[in-house]
Amino acid sequence: xxxxxxxxxxxxxxxxxxxxxxxxxxxxxxxxxxxxxxxxxxxxxxxxxxxxxxxxxxxxxxxxxxxxxxxxxxxxxxxxxxxxxxxxxxxxxxxxxxxxxxxxxxxxxxxxxxxxxxxxxxxxxxxxxxxxxxxxxxxxxxxxxxxxxxxxxxxxxxxxxxxxxxxxxxxxxxxxxxxxxxxxxxxxxxxxxxxxxxxxxxxxxxxxxxxxxxxxxxxxxxxxxxxxxxxxxxxxxxxxxxxxxxxxxxxxxxxxxxxxxxxxxxxxxxxxxxxxxxxxxxxxxxxxxxxxxxxxxxxxxxxxxxxxxxxxxxxxxxxxxxxxxxxxxxx
Numbered sequence: 001x002x003x004x005x006x007x008x009x010x011x012x013x014x015x016x017x018x019x020x021x022x023x024x025x026x027x028x029x030x031x032x033x034x035x036x037x038x039x040x041x042x043x044x045x046x047x048x049x050x051x052x053x054x055x056x057x058x059x060x061x062x063x064x065x066x067x068x069x070x071x072x073x074x075x076x077x078x079x080x081x082x083x084x085x086x087x088x089x090x091x092x093x094x095x096x097x098x099x100x101x102x103x104x105x106x107x108x109x110x111x112x113x114x115x116x117x118x119x120x121x122x123x124x125x126x127x128x129x130x131x132x133x134x135x136x137x138x139x140x141x142x143x144x145x146x147x148x149x150x151x152x153x154x155x156x157x158x159x160x161x162x163x164x165x166x167x168x169x170x171x172x173x174x175x176x177x178x179x180x181x182x183x184x185x186x187x188x189x190x191x192x193x194x195x196x197x198x199x200x201x202x203x204x205x206x207x208x209x210x211x212x213x214x215x216x217x218x219x220x221x222x223x224x225x226x227x228x229x230x231x232x233x234x235x236x237x238x239x240x241x242x243x244x245x246x247x248x249x250x251x252x253x254x255x256x257x258x259x260x261x262x263x264x265x266x267x268x269x270x271x272x273x274x275x276x277x278x279x280x281x282x283x284x285x286x287x288x289x290x291x292x293x294x295x296x297x298x299x300x301x302x303x304x305x306x307x308x309x310x311x312x313x314x315x316x317x318x319x320x321x322x323x324x325x326x327x328x329x330x331x
Contacts, residue, residue, distance in 0.1 A: 054119035089123035098285035114192030115150030186210035194235035
């Protein structure tokens with residue numbers, strides 16, 4: 001992956017901006033106190049969002065220690081930006097367990113593309129505490145012993161990732177070529193991959209670096225598509241048929257979480273929640289995912305504010321990608 005194209009090529013007619021000020025509602029007057037463009041606009045806005053999620057995870061863990069679970073769920077519903085944030089942090093914990101051949105989790109590595117301020121660390125600490133609080137059997141993972149690698153285009157986010165996590169082994173960079181040759185777990189959100197990846201080989205070079213990769217991604221069912229989204233930068237949707245052709249030559253396999261993947265007819269795209277690893281590792285992950293999520297659901301589903309937190313994870317079903325495509329009658 002060429003780090004110069006990470007987060008897309010800024011060659012569109014639209015640009016990112018951020019405006020801050022005040023509005024006099026009675027007199028319909030607006031005053032602008034600060035105005036930013038391009039990367040700084042993105043950094044300043046998203047830092048607030050990510051920091052709010054990070055602080056929410058810290059507060060949720062505190063509420064958990066006080067056995068205030070309903071308050072914890074209420075805070076999650078009110079403050080955490082993405083409804084699937086807790087579910088994703090559980091996925092990362094599961095991947096750390098599945099990536100190791102034995103029970104020794106003292107030395108393990110995690111790489112996130114677009115880690116922002118590495119708030120997933122607080123999110124994973126919270127979820128580890130939740131599993132313990134709910135008395136759900138799960139391997140103990142000392143996240144302070146994990147080697148955390150992050151690649152992000154934002155200099156601010158890279159620096160703050162380290163500043164906020166002095167007690168953790170965090171290393172951040174702009175260029176993915178500076179990563180170790182092999183890492184245990186890779187994670188990325190689909191929007192980051194759409195920014196970063198220009199070719200099928202770029203995608204495989206990214207997900208093959210780790211023993212287990214968890215990510216979501218949207219493929220075009222027609223031709224490769226370049227378009228802009230809310231950031232004002234270009235994203236690229238690669239062709240599904242090209243990906244499937246290249247997948248045949250890999251030793252790893254790709255599973256899709258059926259309950260969280262879908263065909264989008266209005267755009268003629270398919271959105272997939274993916275697990276990519278060797279078959280043995282996939283089966284270990286799927287077994288853990290199915291067992292743990294069901295137990296969490298049983299423990300929390302009776303609480304009135306739990307629906308958003310649980311994210312419809314009662315019984316996740318994983319299928320090989322070809323079986324998933326057959327299941328939705330995708331030709």
